[in-house]
Amino acid sequence: MSATAIRFDGVTLGYGRRPAVHHLNGEIAASSLTAVVGPNGAGKSTLLKGIVGTLRPLEGHIRLIGASNVPVAYLPQAAEIDRSFPLSVYDLVAMGLWSRSGLFGGVGRKDRTKIEEALAAVGLIGFERRPISTLSGGQMQRALFARLLLQDSPVILLDEPFTAIDARTTADLLDLVRRWHAESRTVVAVLHDLDMVKRAFPKTLLIAREPVAWGETQDVLSAENLLKARRMVEAYDPHAHECHRSAA
Numbered sequence: 001m002s003a004t005a006i007r008f009d010g011v012t013l014g015y016g017r018r019p020a021v022h023h024l025n026g027e028i029a030a031s032s033l034t035a036v037v038g039p040n041g042a043g044k045s046t047l048l049k050g051i052v053g054t055l056r057p058l059e060g061h062i063r064l065i066g067a068s069n070v071p072v073a074y075l076p077q078a079a080e081i082d083r084s085f086p087l088s089v090y091d092l093v094a095m096g097l098w099s100r101s102g103l104f105g106g107v108g109r110k111d112r113t114k115i116e117e118a119l120a121a122v123g124l125i126g127f128e129r130r131p132i133s134t135l136s137g138g139q140m141q142r143a144l145f146a147r148l149l150l151q152d153s154p155v156i157l158l159d160e161p162f163t164a165i166d167a168r169t170t171a172d173l174l175d176l177v178r179r180w181h182a183e184s185r186t187v188v189a190v191l192h193d194l195d196m197v198k199r200a201f202p203k204t205l206l207i208a209r210e211p212v213a214w215g216e217t218q219d220v221l222s223a224e225n226l227l228k229a230r231r232m233v234e235a236y237d238p239h240a241h242e243c244h245r246s247a248a
């Protein structure tokens with residue numbers, strides 16, 4: 001696994017001309033396990049979309065350092081996934097191989113073994129033929145984690161992966177996150193459960209439209225920083241079109 005860092009240079013991300021996240025400079029270290037936290041509307045999902053590349057920065061650059069042309073594995077928020085699409089669990093999980101084999105690469109014997117291993121790792125053996133529309137929220141999240149396993153990417157981004165998921169499923173999926181970290185992948189997760197962040201995520205980026213604190217989790221999650229983040233989001237003018245502050 002080639003260790004990959006994520007570098008931000010003067011990054012502003014937004015929609016139209018409206019900035020949602022700005023003044024972002026720094027690096028998510030290769031092989032680190034980082035939580036992104038902040039109040040609602042702080043720009044956490046926007047940041048992940050910028051790293052994946054579905055949202056291009058209005059200013060500045062986001063670069064992956066260490067891996068060239070490797071697709072980032074990305075789990076969007078559950079609300080963004082269309083579950084009415086007629087797809088079986090097996091096919092959903094197999095899609096994880098597309099980034100490597102291509103859409104029309106076909107699924108060979110080795111691939112079938114990998115798919116079965118991924119289904120076993122998330123406890124979904126026996127669910128292969130089930131349409132995804134019939135899965136519970138937790139089962140769907142297990143299937144999506146199996147797809148991430150097959151993507152085998154050095155960079156994995158998770159947007160609120162444990163929201164509305166029961167304790168057992170959360171524990172199982174958190175074990176996979178720990179496994180990815182042990183394999184030296186760079187893992188970034190948007191989370192709201194600060195107790196979980198303190199327990200399981202060594203690094204944290206606290207944002208409120210711009211970075212408030214970034215570093216060791218125990219330093220970042222101080223009462224003072226959390227209050228500052230809340231006030232910054234509350235004070236933010238949603239109608240502002242441009243930011244006149246220097247990006248430095």
Ligand SMILES: Nc1ncnc2c1ncn2[C@@H]1O[C@H](COP(=O)(O)OP(=O)(O)OP(=O)(O)O)[C@@H](O)[C@H]1O
Pocket residue numbers: 015020038039040041042043044045046047
């Ligand atoms: N597609 C979009 N078009 C226009 N504005 C958007 C779009 N997506 C997000 N925004 C705005 O960008 C800002 C940041 O949103 P974002 O979803 O990144 O926040 P978040 O920190 O992930 O919030 P939450 O914790 O509620 O999921 C918000 O003001 C939001 O309304």
